[in-house]
Amino acid sequence: MKKYQLMAPGPTPVPSQVLLAMAQPMIHHRTPAYEALFAEVRAGLERLFQTSQDVIPLACSGSGAMEAALVNTLSAGDVVAVVSAGKFGERWVEIARAYGVEVVELKAPYGESVPAERVAETLRSRKDLRAVLTQHSESSTGVLHDVRGYAAVTRATDALLIVDAVSSLGIADLRMDTWGVDVVVAGSQKGLMLPPGLAFCALGARAWERAKTSKLPKYYFNLLEERKFVGRNEAHFTPAVSIIIGLREVVKMLEAEGLPNVFARHDRLARATRAGAAALGLRVFPRATPSPALTAILAPDGMDSEKIVAAYSETHDITIAGGQGEMKGKVFRLGHMGYAVEMDVIVALATLEQILSDLGLPVTFGAGVGAAQKVFAGKS
């Protein structure tokens, strides 16, 4: 017997009570029952996004919401700066170029980040920048970018700060209003512990103002139109009803735990994973601040990391993730976001110990697990 476990950096496991809530008979979205449901979810979303502004849900994946953020705030020929240090940074570049938006790439090698000072310099030298686009957590490398720092340097300019928080919302603290982030994009299948298929755009006052002059074509992703419906607890297009129902349960769970505790839990799970990897003689990939959502770990010298990914699947029916793009074969990535607890980290590390041993490497059984336990006990 094997117990299937999903330990990838998203989609993440969905709690049973959420799965069961979503398995209730389908309801119609143009009814008082849906409006009451959505009113509750909408208020919860504002608290999760730490904003007093409307959070707009969209039936799409996170990349759709990234596109929505861009096409609602920019026009063809606009110039933007993109923090590009991983696959999802590159996605911002691709989306911008698909719409005729000119990109100044602020590149850093995979595993590194771009300091806020470099963003500030770019803003000083390129007065025509209309936006800075970044990830908060770059899932492909496991790095957490300095969104707070970026906000401090963009908010004094006319450039908007547009943040892909798909793998950080409900995972790492992101104070949209307090820090002055203009647009936050998130998805359902990471910190929000839901199936994929629902995503979000939250726009601050400056971004809503900018949306009025954006000339890029859009229809399904027209956020000014959608906002009118959201204001009445409705939806322009048929919403992802079942995931919205699940979201009500998730909001309750996260608020029962308390957002600061949710962030602290993810930080603790991430520190424990890193400590465990180090105790097994492995190196964590990020040279910049690591994300609390996932840990990217370098395979032992000379070993293809895909071997480790395959072993997780074959020996214990655990899905983790390998490297993406240029990282393929070099790193493996353990997710510990959303519905993840201390014992999930223990399972991930104990399995890793067995895999390394099976692959012929010297392993002290319990060393990785023990290092994680020390973190949990507050002793490291």
Add this chain to the structure above:
Amino acid sequence: MKKYQLMAPGPTPVPSQVLLAMAQPMIHHRTPAYEALFAEVRAGLERLFQTSQDVIPLACSGSGAMEAALVNTLSAGDVVAVVSAGKFGERWVEIARAYGVEVVELKAPYGESVPAERVAETLRSRKDLRAVLTQHSESSTGVLHDVRGYAAVTRATDALLIVDAVSSLGIADLRMDTWGVDVVVAGSQKGLMLPPGLAFCALGARAWERAKTSKLPKYYFNLLEERKFVGRNEAHFTPAVSIIIGLREVVKMLEAEGLPNVFARHDRLARATRAGAAALGLRVFPRATPSPALTAILAPDGMDSEKIVAAYSETHDITIAGGQGEMKGKVFRLGHMGYAVEMDVIVALATLEQILSDLGLPVTFGAGVGAAQKVFAGKS
């Protein structure tokens, strides 16, 4: 005690076995398990769409897939003809104009249709037409447009025929390849009996060829890109995994029944509903061919149809739909698509009899139900 029933023209009820399949623990989409699941679903979709071409699933609602169909086959400045005789025809016009596509409106009053000959005339007089856009079933009026006739006149020209089959796929026969329809758009929450949040674009050979020269900007909805992933049983962006899992069950159910039987069932339910309404002295709204997906019925003279919609909800916890746009207050709409059987029509009509009586109208109890039963017995 009241039993909640969803009898609106979509979203439709989701069968319990499908709800439970979707309530299984979340799986990752970049795994052999997902690829095997998708390979099965993909083959089933081709049979349901009656095409040998790739059917592209998109995580969005039906309107998103309508937009995808348009932005992948057209360029700004192109001229298209739109069959516009209801709210969803108007949606085609809105999407086209949002992207700078010029529209020749082939208008007909709500409740009517546009004959194929009128489409043919337009194609003869406007040699620059790049596409004809239409609904198959126009959900706002309950009319079924003559897609077969439109295909016969478009396939001999350079114009593509792009069909919104959101409320007809798996409901009314639509022979994409045989008839020569170039693009078919569908959604999960109608004939496919799934929650909303998954939609589809199927492109024929001419449409795929056209896609190569389309210049409208797109990223999330780039079908040529997505097709590369679909060809490997993968997805470019995180797919709506849980609905794809449900779709596997739905394909099994529809194929066990057999597509011709599925179409015959919807036809029978629609005829029975119309017979029941007539027996109660009510007039069915469409003056053109009625859709087998839903029946739009005119409220008795002088009565606001919203009263009937409210009574269904209040007396029996049944959700039906009122009129949309200019039909608001004039018609009420009973859905009988997807997971709908003869006894659902009986319940809808028996409830209608009680509502009309409660509203002070003379009603012979059982008259509407009896007329439907005659249809089921093959006696009318």
